[in-house]
Amino acid sequence: MIPNNAWYLTGTLVATLFSSASAFYLPGAAPHDYHEGDQVQLYVNALTPMLADYDNAKIKSMINYDYYNPGFRFCVPEGGPKSQGESLGSILFGDRIFNSPFQINMLQDNGTCRTLCRPDVSAEDAKFINERIREDYAINWLIDGLPAAELKKDNRTGDVFFDMGFNLGDDEGEYQEMPALNNHYDVVLEYHSPQPGVYRIVGVLVWPASHGGDQAAEPDCITSSQKPKLVLSEEGASVVRYSYQITWQKSSTPWATRWDNYLHIFDPRIHWFSLINSIVIVVFLCGMVSMILLRTVSRDISRYNAIDLSEEVQEDWGWKLVHGEVFRTPPHSLILSVLIGNGSQLCAMVGVTLVFALLGFLSPSNRGSLATVMMVCWTFFGGVSGYFSSRSYASMGGTDRRKQAFFAAVLLPTIVFGIMFLLNLLLITAGSSGAVPFGTMLLIALLWFGISAPLSAIGSYFGSKHGALRNPVRVNPIPRQIPPAPWYLRPWAAALFAGILPFGAAFVELYFVMSSLFASRAYYAFGFLALTAGVVGLTTATVSILFTYFLLCAEEYRWHWRAFLTGGGNAFWLLAYGLFYWASRLSLGSFQSTCLYLGYLLLLVLFDFLVTGTIGFIATYWALRRLYTAIRVD
Numbered sequence: 001m002i003p004n005n006a007w008y009l010t011g012t013l014v015a016t017l018f019s020s021a022s023a024f025y026l027p028g029a030a031p032h033d034y035h036e037g038d039q040v041q042l043y044v045n046a047l048t049p050m051l052a053d054y055d056n057a058k059i060k061s062m063i064n065y066d067y068y069n070p071g072f073r074f075c076v077p078e079g080g081p082k083s084q085g086e087s088l089g090s091i092l093f094g095d096r097i098f099n100s101p102f103q104i105n106m107l108q109d110n111g112t113c114r115t116l117c118r119p120d121v122s123a124e125d126a127k128f129i130n131e132r133i134r135e136d137y138a139i140n141w142l143i144d145g146l147p148a149a150e151l152k153k154d155n156r157t158g159d160v161f162f163d164m165g166f167n168l169g170d171d172e173g174e175y176q177e178m179p180a181l182n183n184h185y186d187v188v189l190e191y192h193s194p195q196p197g198v199y200r201i202v203g204v205l206v207w208p209a210s211h212g213g214d215q216a217a218e219p220d221c222i223t224s225s226q227k228p229k230l231v232l233s234e235e236g237a238s239v240v241r242y243s244y245q246i247t248w249q250k251s252s253t254p255w256a257t258r259w260d261n262y263l264h265i266f267d268p269r270i271h272w273f274s275l276i277n278s279i280v281i282v283v284f285l286c287g288m289v290s291m292i293l294l295r296t297v298s299r300d301i302s303r304y305n306a307i308d309l310s311e312e313v314q315e316d317w318g319w320k321l322v323h324g325e326v327f328r329t330p331p332h333s334l335i336l337s338v339l340i341g342n343g344s345q346l347c348a349m350v351g352v353t354l355v356f357a358l359l360g361f362l363s364p365s366n367r368g369s370l371a372t373v374m375m376v377c378w379t380f381f382g383g384v385s386g387y388f389s390s391r392s393y394a395s396m397g398g399t400d401r402r403k404q405a406f407f408a409a410v411l412l413p414t415i416v417f418g419i420m421f422l423l424n425l426l427l428i429t430a431g432s433s434g435a436v437p438f439g440t441m442l443l444i445a446l447l448w449f450g451i452s453a454p455l456s457a458i459g460s461y462f463g464s465k466h467g468a469l470r471n472p473v474r475v476n477p478i479p480r481q482i483p484p485a486p487w488y489l490r491p492w493a494a495a496l497f498a499g500i501l502p503f504g505a506a507f508v509e510l511y512f513v514m515s516s517l518f519a520s521r522a523y524y525a526f527g528f529l530a531l532t533a534g535v536v537g538l539t540t541a542t543v544s545i546l547f548t549y550f551l552l553c554a555e556e557y558r559w560h561w562r563a564f565l566t567g568g569g570n571a572f573w574l575l576a577y578g579l580f581y582w583a584s585r586l587s588l589g590s591f592q593s594t595c596l597y598l599g600y601l602l603l604l605v606l607f608d609f610l611v612t613g614t615i616g617f618i619a620t621y622w623a624l625r626r627l628y629t630a631i632r633v634d
């Protein structure tokens, strides 16, 4: 039954992987039909640091800025900017959406050159803007839910795709002393007409340009490389003329597939390579484990169980020797059980989120849906945390149920909330719009401490009602002496060795995930991600079982913490990789950006450690129960 289900699931996963290459989203939102002359709203989002075009470009900041940050002096709509409602995940991931003064009407003013406004830019503002241009900030607009994009060509495949966001300015570094500000926007709106008189927006492209010269004159909207660029003086005040031109272009792209141009997977071959790499690792590991389990262990078991009459006293050796110690209560079993509970909560969250992503519910048109689903899943899986924590605690011989229930409910949320709070303070001091508003913080606290924690307590209650798993062998009253273990089985060495394999299975995919988290690159290869996650889980489980087997053969029976540590070993590699990424792909100027990066990295490493550590522990526990049930103990 179980293998059948597993195959069915794998089949579904693979099917989804292939079928979703061109349709990662459900057509959930209804299309907005425009008629000629209808007003089309242009919304502005926060400015984000972008990975520049040239080779070896690095991310230079981690901080988002509000579009209407006073330093930018962008044109403000009449009556002041109005904030637009957003989902929780969207806010957490830094979206800050406002209305704008751009006048756009469906199919009208084709190619008309217009002035938006002429703000005064003081020397101080000019310094602020130039600094942001040097950090490669990008402007993010939204029209009918679509992000404004620049048309780019993928040099490897030759595909043309829409790259979200467009440059605030132009800083070619060596060629130019001062950065040039883009003060003209050539906007191309692609529309599709499903029936006469009805129009839908299916593409938003922007070519930003820097128009220097007399800013008091009327704009001509003609961009050419001969024209002077607009360089802001940092000595005195200057006037900037912002202008724009809207061009309507008929497109054959229907509304339902309008996102396909944006969902460009950079070099799918690399993803395939990564996947094959992971699968090779898994096959290798599974081969090794099955060899050990099937040959060594079954041989051990039959030898242990054989009634040998020729010897009066049969001497135990290998892992059987420690049968009276294996299920001895480990030190600090309370903390271990709390970690296991929280790890299983995160596992459940990751699993459900990936399923949602695979099924296409987390469409990019539904901004922030990924983060929202994750937050909500984590909240409602509080019960999982309580249940697993309390059962593992009881199985390890723990008795202080109240303490366990309390810590399982509040420990992780408190730590995560604490880190988020500190990062938020940093963002506030940096004047960033990425700072989470007070109301949202309150909402998160309410979700975690008002819903997740009580659910966890309920889970603990049911867990303790189901009680401990019965140990297959009795525990000796007097602990055995432990001989010194070989160096490669010492806790840290073993964790680092064991961590290499799951990390190796994931690190190519990890590069893309990091780029999407820290370099504002969109990530849509959820099929690859889900398969990689499955491979990592499997690898972690087998590696932990393998190392625990070696450990027991070396008569070291304190395996509980070791199994968790061995499972979580890849988190140390993740940390190292994060630091390497920092050194090689980021060039963060400010102290705040550095702290933010390290803070996010720390959270990522913590989550990874909990999830994989829990997988390692549960797999090992399961295997040891099987193992010691199979032998006959006198």
Ligand SMILES: *[C@@H]1O[C@H](CO)[C@@H](O)[C@H](O)[C@H]1NC(C)=O
Binding pocket: 053, 054, 055, 155
């Ligand atoms: C892609 O190729 C073009 C011309 O061949 C070059 O100008 C551009 O810098 C390249 N882009 C990247 C990202 O390598």
Ligand SMILES: *[C@@H]1O[C@H](CO)[C@@H](O)[C@H](O)[C@H]1NC(C)=O
Binding pocket: 107, 110, 111, 247, 248, 249, 250
């Ligand atoms: C707008 O002008 C462009 C060229 O200037 C043209 O290609 C396009 O068809 C025009 N659109 C409409 C709706 O007339």
